[in-house]
Every structure is written in structure tokens, then in C-alpha cells.
Amino acid sequence: MGISEVILKVDHVRKFFGGVAALNDVSFEVNRNEITAIIGPNGAGKTTLINLITGIYPPTSGKIVFERKTISRLKPFHIAYQGITRTFQNIQVFHNMTVLENVMVGLHTQTESEFLNCLLHLPKVKREERQVAEEGASLLRFFHLESKSDWLSSSLPYGEQKRLEIARALAGKPKLLLLDEPVAGLNIRETEEMAELILKIKKMGITIILVEHDMNLVMGISDKITVLNYGQKISGGTPEEVQKDPKVIQAYLGEE
Amino acid sequence: MGFYEQILQFVLTGLTIGAIYALVALGFNIIHNATGIVNFVQCEFVTLGGMMMYTYYSLLGIPLILSFFLSMTTIILLGALIERGPIRVARSKAIIVLVFITIGLSSTIRGTALLAWGPDNVPLPSFSGENVIRILGAAILPQHLWIFGITIGVVIFLQYFFHRTLIGKAMRATAVNRKAASLMGISVNRMVLLSFAMSGGIGAVGGMIIAPITTTSYDTGIMLALKGFSAAILGGYGNNAGAIAGGLILGVLESLGAGLISSKFKNAFAFLILLLVLFFKPTGLLGYGESERV
């Protein structure tokens, strides 16, 4: 493997919740245009890590650097503007909006009309609206959701809601996309489709962090894997290296 | 009356009314912890406590003590009824919808009370006479002692209930994490039902013990409850010890403010404190009673 550029660096990060350490001194790096998986048993701190990277809460100590910029004290919306978007473990599509509108919200960082312009519906807003609607529609085509674009998102079946959430995250033209358990609850066929989709996204030049329990998926598509247990990083490397690591086998694979 | 006697007088009256705020604040907390909502029917629990006692005692001639417990039971049942009825039936369980439902119910009950008892204030007799008691130059009524005593009783009962009984512990567990609690086999619905019943009972007690001093009417509960809520925020919303501290502090501050600064803006004090706490120390004096969830 050639020399790859580091896009995200997690540096000695700790996170305490009321004295309990959810993450304890975790460091790892993510290379540009790779798929990096984070795995570990339940309660290992995977989702906490994603929440820290996307700024849901700040780390207790340590820092997170994205493209040479420290982002660990930024608010989530700032981080979105830096080019990081995500999906959620428990789907967070906007139930009160249509499928198309959901994706259009995803385009928020790509547009700039503010209150006053919108109230008066200035020509600029009109232009932007048209552009946003078109881009949204083309994204929906990419995700095979175009026939349901004016459905209320809550009326979509589960698998399609998952796809919609990814579409929405992708709309923000991220450099780094974080997927929190994208195939949880999907059947085998849907999981295969999702794997293809993730690889397709990678081909678009987007770096991906993947939190997942499905080992077949993780081993199949990841370039690198970081393994967490009880809030600590216990292993890291290529899928082959990780699979051989006795610590991982003991802590994780041994369980199953 | 010298300056220190005055101060003592303000503090004593402040503590009395503060005890009522504390009871109301506890009522708010219990429901908040079980459901996450602000329950506006708390106002009516307080009102109805006094009005039911008036009905049982003054209109039906039932002995005072019996009236007290009858009235409390009635409001407990009402609380349970509200949970079993509108709150559980509601098609949407979104917090915003549930809060608004309690606002609607509050209005409905207040209107019904107006029909049933009319707009006039009605008196309740003191529990034991009206002979003024002098403490270091300050004057208080026997009813004030009843208020302190009963409030302390309620607090001790709650302390015991939440920390020593299985069902109380289950309620605390539900407050901390609903999902985990239900996985542990705790019936969340039952806990919510219980919380409504308990808030009802506590609110009713507050309404009953203050009524002999202030008289009571179909809408007395509103101001008491809103200030009780301020007390809950002051102490840290959801935190029971905070509710008691918040109530007493608010009562005393209000009384001192009215007495020493100006009685003009007496009612503004409580809400000013509410705003200041929200702006500068939103966790209240003693912090949240629950952990943060994302």
C-alpha cells in the first residue's frame, strides 16, 4: 500500500460521563479515501467516539484533528461545514418531512439563504431552491428512492429509511462520512446492497468511518480496523492483522 | 417591632409559603422524572386539594382529619385518572403534545371547578385554633406549625419511599433510564401512573394546608404552582432535595424582598429568579436529578 495521507487524527482522547470513563486515551488515524471500521463489543465506546468526532459533545481531554485543523471544541454544525457528516445508530430521519425534503436539508451547508432573504423570497432564493431540488432529486435517483420523493419519510420501510439517512448525509458533500451501524436490522440481501453502496461512495472519493457489528461486512470492505474494548483501543490495523490479534480474539471474537 | 424581629417575621412567613412551593415543586419533579414533561395540571391538584377539603368538611360536615385524607385520596385518584385517560390514550407521545395536553386538562378542570364551586373564595378553618404564637418577637399562627410539620412529614415519607421501598427504587430507575428499566421488567406505564397519583396527593396536601391561612378558590393553584415550578428550577429540575431547598429559599427571598425592598414587585421576584437561574445556572443549585441523554 502506498503512502496515504492522514485525514483524521484522534489523539489521546478521553471522555468521562460523571466519573465513568466511556473512552480512555484512544488514539488512531484515518487515511484519506479509505474505509476505517471501528469495532468492539457493546459498550466499548464506539458511538461515543463518533459523537466526539461530530462534536455532539467535547472530549474531556485530548484532541481530534481533521485536515490539520483541531475540531474537538467545535459545535456539530461547524464540523459539518468542515466536511464531516454522519448517520445514526437509531435512525434520525426527519419524520415530519418528505423524503425529498430530508435530502434538501442535507444540502444545508451547500446553500446560504438566511431568514430575511427567505421571508422575502428574493430571486437568489428562487435560484437556490431550484438547484437544491434538482440536486436532491439526483441524489434520490442514486439511492433508488426517486419514486418516493414526496412520501413522508416516516412511511418508508426501515431499510429505505437507512438509505435515506445516508443520502441526506451525502448531500452535504462530506470529505468524511461516519456510518453508525448501517446494516443493523437489515436482511442479507439488503446488507449486500448496502455493502455495494458503501463501496460506491468510497469510489466517489469519500473517506468513511464505519461502526458495525456485522463482521462479514467489516472484514469484507474495510481497509483498516480499530478495535475498542471498555473505552480503550486494544488493536488496530488491516482486517487480516486484526483477525489474528490474540487480544481481539480474546476480547471480542472469543465472545461469539 | 425592631429590625431583627422584622427580619425574623419575614423569614418565618417566607418559610411557610416556601414549604408550599417545595411541595408543589416535588409534585412537578416526580412527574418530570417519570415522563419528561411539565405537568400543568399540578396547578389544579393544589386548587382541588383545598376545594375538596372545603366540600367534605364545610359542606358535608365530615370531621377535619377524615376530610383531609378523603380529599387527598380524591386527588390521588384524579391524578391516576388523568394518566389512565388522556395521557395514555394520546395518539402522539411527543413531549410537546403531552405538555399541551396537560395545559388543556388544566383549563378544563379549572372551568369545572368554577362551575362547581363558583368564583368566590371560600375559607377553611385552621387545624387547631387561631391563637397567635410569639417567637422572639415574631408572630405566627398554629397553622404555620402544621404547614411545617406536614411538609416535613411528606418529605420523610418520600425519602423513605424512594430509597427504601422496591417500588420507589423502581421509579428512580425509570427516571434514570426508561429503556433499561423496562428491560429489567419494570412496567414503565405503571411508574408513570404512580407518579401522577403521587404528584396529585402531594399537590393536594399543599393546597389543603395553606387554605386555612389564605382561603381558597377555583384558581388559587395557578400562582402557587407557577412559583413552585420556579422553585423546582432553582433547586435543579428533577432533583428532589433541590426542590425543597429551592422552595424554602424562594419563599424566604420573596418575603424578604417584599419586606425590605418593595412590595410592588413581590411577584416578579420569583420569576426574575427563575429567569436568572435559567440564564446563569440552568442546572439549578443542586443540579439535575438525572443524567444527560443524547
Next chain:
Amino acid sequence: MKRGLLIILVLGFCMFSSGVSYGAEPIKIGAIFSLTGPGAHIGVAQRNSVLIAIDEFNKKGGVGGRPVEMVVGDDESDPTKAVMALRKMVETQPIVALIGPTRTDTGMAMIPTLEKEGIPTFMHAGGDVIITPVRKWIFKSPYRAADAMERIALYLKKHNLTKVGFLHASDGFGKDGAAIVDRLAAKHGFEVVAKETFDMKDVDMTAQLTRINARGPRAIIIWTIGPPMGITTKNARALGITVPLFQCHGGAEPIFFRLAGDAAEGVMMPSTKIVVADKLPDTDVQKKKLVDYIKEYETRFKDVPGTMVAYGADAAYLLLEAIKQAGPDRAKIRDALEGMKGYVGLSGIYNLSPEDHTGTTAKDIALVKAEKGRFILVE
């Protein structure tokens, strides 16, 4: 869909507008009271008081055989609703005059419309702002607050009580009183040593009374109506305050005893003579009228009339008398009202004039004292 809603809405309006048509026989007068909301406990009693006056008037033959009919409206103690109720009445009913409303703020809200439409109006509201400056079409029946307090001042003077504590509600009525007490202090040579205020919804006025008491007043005047009358009295007694307590001229109501309980004993207040009618000397010109009225009120509403009832009834009596004299013509009724002299009412002898739209003076006011659940005449 939306159009459907619009149609429903418009239909709704049309249903209103179909209106009700009556024969032209009865003469209509409007009456707007606070039947609900914070002013309700007074508004309902006042409606009752007016009902009696009108029935009595009709029994005596009305205006040349034409009965007077009262069209009742409720302002919900809300100024906006008051104006709406008035507009509705003006548009749908041929009223020649208006009685009410109950509250000062609802009254003030209605004044622009009343003046514009030219409707002679007898209000029940207590605030003197209603008739200061004198407005062409507006009269009011309750005593001027200044007259009522002057009655107390005379007592203070007589008993040489020169240091006075003043406690008042923060509503319009209470604030009027606060201004008046300063004027009277200068006039009658007493000193206001402390002045405190409370909100109508307050449940405890101990702090304010403590402050007042600390200044060593020889008498305390409390200026409010409704529930706070009871609470302040109770609080004062609880603090062990023994100096004479005065409540305002709206206090002499049966409910005062229920609100204040044992603490009521000895509290004095200016009042209409209605609460002490049976104790008046037979020479009193108002006595017969009062006794008859009370009997009628008690049999009809199973309730003891208080001082507010007298104001309500007088507004009606005066207006009916004017209608009788002038016929169903708004301007003539107004002129007749203004010319009303020496009319013996329940609250006093009314002498209305272009300068005086209330017509009573401090002389008409009785000072009464609460004693064993009844009011007695002090002097």
C-alpha cells in the same frame, strides 16, 4: 379544502347576522357585567340587583305601558371582550342606554365607543378615572373613592388618630386609593407613615403588614376588594395588630365574614346603608326603600345583598327614572340624568349635574363595623 373552510367561516358569520327580531314593544337597555373572570363575584350580584330594579319598574307600568327589557352581555372581565360585547349589542339591539360594566378597565375600554355612539351609560365601576374628566355620556353609581376615604378620614380626625398605615392592591382601584390618601392626609391633617402594595392574586401579605406595623401607625387602611380583604385582615390579626383596621367601601359584603373569619371582628369600613338598613332610625328617608329592596333580593336570590348590590341597583333606578321622564331617546335620557336632583337611592341621595356624574357625597356614606357576623352602624 381551504375554500371549504372559508365557506364554513363565512357561513358562521352569516348565521350570526340573521339576528333575532323582536316586536318594537319593549324599550331595550343594554347591560354588560363581568359575569365570568376575575370580576365575576361582583358582576353576578350586580346583574341580580339590576334585574330587581327593572322588574319593579315594569310592574309599576314601565314607560307609559311599555316595559323595559334588559339585554345582558358578559365582558369576561376582559377589555377586548367588553368592546366586542358592546359592539355586538349596538349592532344587533336597539338599546337606548347601558348599565355596567363592573370593572374600571373594561369601562375605560368601552368609553370611546359609547361616546361616539352617544349612549347614556351608568357604570358600576369603582374607579374615579371614569368620570374624571366628566364625559358627556358616562355616569357612575359607586361612591367616589375620595368620598369614601374621606368618611374614614373624618373618623380618624374625630378620634385623633394621626398616624396611618396604608395597604393597597396593585390594581386600578387600589392605586387610585393610594393617590387619594395623600391628598386627604394633607386636608385632614394625618400622616401616612407607611404605604404598601400587593397583587390581587397574592396569598400572604404578612411582609407588607409587618413593614407597616414597624412604623407604629395608629390606624391601618386597607384599600382593595375581593379575597385580599379577608387575607389582609387575617394577616393583620395574626401579627397581633390591634389598632383600628379599615377596609374600603366595597368591603361591606356578606362574604367578608366568610373570608376573614374571626379576624373580621371590629374591622370598620365605609358602606352604603344597605348592610345596616334595619338599624337605621325610622326618620331616615332611605330606610323604607332599603328594607323593601333587601326583602325582595333575599326572597329572589336566597342571598344577603352587600354594598355592591346597592350601587348596581341605583344605576338601574336612576337610568329607569330618566327613561321614564325622557322616553326612549338617548340624548333626552342623558339630559334627564344630568338634571336628576334629590333622587333617593339605596346608596344615597343622588344630585347629578353637568359637573358631577356621580351625585353622591361623603354625607351619604355610612361607616360600619363588623361585629359577630353582622355589620353595625358606627356613626
Next chain:
Amino acid sequence: MRNRFKFMAPFTQKKETLFLIIFALGIVLIPLFVKNKYYFMVMNIVGLNTIVVIGLNLLIGFTGQISLGHAAFYGMGAYLSAIFTTTYGFPPWPTIALAMIITGMVAYFVGYPSLKLKGHYLVMATLGFSIIVHIFMVELDQITGGPSGFPGIPHLSIGKLVFHDDLKNFYLIWTFAFLCILVSLNLVNSRVGRALKAIHGSEVAANTLGIDTDKYKAKVFVLSAIFASLAGSLYAHYITFISPRSFDFYYSIQVVTMVIVGGMGSVWGAFFGAGLLTVLSEILHVTEKFNIIIYGAILTLVLVFLPEGMVVGFYSFYRRRKVKTLIEKEGN
């Protein structure tokens, strides 16, 4: 459980233009059929309430934040206009704008700190604030006239045209109501509108998509306060008398009920809610005391059984049926 709380994106743009035209026509045509001043007054109050409710709906219905303090902003508009024009002789129209600016700034200071907090703290902050404002209206009687109210406010005028009767005020108030509906529709069908709805849907998700949720919540709160202030100023110049009683807690509850009955998240629903409840409370006048019960009962029943509100509720029922038939067709 949560996804049962459904909103429909109720109307398409094309339909909205049609409704706006019908609405404008209605404003122009109604005076041809209605002559009774009382009905105009009722409609004018509906208009004023509509302005407040539309603004409040942007906050409650679209963004999912609860305010129980809009009576205070309504009152601030009314009092600021009354005091500046009557006491200090300011020209009325600029004063209305000034009142809107002041109210907006005050709203920002009240709203921003509590909107940053998780949970429904705004409810209590606004409630506390509105009680404080009410106390100031009552206590600062040198300035506000205290509880007896503030009389003698001038009518608005444009050149020689004085808006002194119900009909002229009808045109004035409804022109503003129309404009408010127009700009609100613009807003909700835009980037900002979507951001607000997204905050209602999931605040965390909205934030991770680049939406500055704190700022948007504060801004929409300010906007809703400004709408209320405008309505308050118009009210003051229309009735020419104001008193604290018109701006108390009950008014806040009333407008919130209108939002909910009309439908959270529907601009037209706001108009419907304001109209229905204002007219209803006039009709219910007959029943006197039952008024407050009926209000509460309507609020409760609508929320329990039609949490989307009546307009959106019925509409989404219709949509759901349509979607169902579509699915069935697809199946064939």
C-alpha cells in the same frame, strides 16, 4: 411510537398560490356582503390573532419549541406603540417598527439562553417573563396607566385616510395578516423553513447537517415575537384603549390553543385556528361559564386524537388514503 406523530407537507406551491388569491379576494369581497360593525370587529380580532398565531406556529409547529409568553410580546407592541405615540407624540408608523425592533431584541435576550438548554425550558422562561411584563404593566402606572388601562391612543392614518372605523381597520389588519401569511409561506418553503422543521424532527441530526440549531431557534423565536408585537401595535391603534388584562397568561394559552387546533406546522392552519376559536368563543358567549371548560376540552381532545391539528389532521388522513390506494395500485 414517535413516527405516529406525523406531519404532512400539506400543500404544494401551486395550491398555495391559489389559496393566497382566494384569500385576497375574500378580504376584498367580504365587505360587500357584511355590513354589521360587530362582525367586522370579530373579523378584525380574528385578523390580529391570526398574525400572532402564524408567528407562534413558526415557533411551535415548525420548530417544536413551546412558548407560553406571547401575550407579553403582543402586549409590548401595544404598550410601546401607545406610550410613544400618545405620551411622547411619536409618529405611529415608525413607532410600530420601533416597537417591533425593541420587542425582537427583548425576545432574543429571553429566548437565547433558554433555547440553548436541552428540554423545554423555554416554556417556563417565557411564562416567567410574561408574568414579569404583566407586573410591569400594572406597577409602572406613571407610564402605562396601570391596571385601569391606557386610553386615548390615536388611530392610524395614511395621509388623509384615518383608520377610525371597523371597516377601515378590517382592510388594514387583514392586509397585514395577508402579508404575514405570505412571508411565512415563503419562509417555510425555503432553506430556513426546512432547517426549522429539521430541528423539530431531530435536533441532533439537524445540527450534524450544518444547521446552527441554537441560532435558528433563537431567530424564529424573535421572528414570532416580532409578529406578535406588530399585532399588538395594530390592536392598540384600533381599539384606542389597552389594559394589562388583555395581555395576561390566558391570552398566551388562547393563542397556543389556536396553533394546536389549526395544526402545528401549517400556516393556513394558523389562520383556521385563530378564526375558529375566536368565532367560537363569541358564539359560546351564550354559555358564559362553560367557556373555559370548552376551550380546555377542545385543546385536550384535539391533542389526544388529532395531534397534527384539525386542518393537517384531516388532510393527512386524506393523503394517507391516497398513498394507500397508490400502493395498492402498485401492487397490482
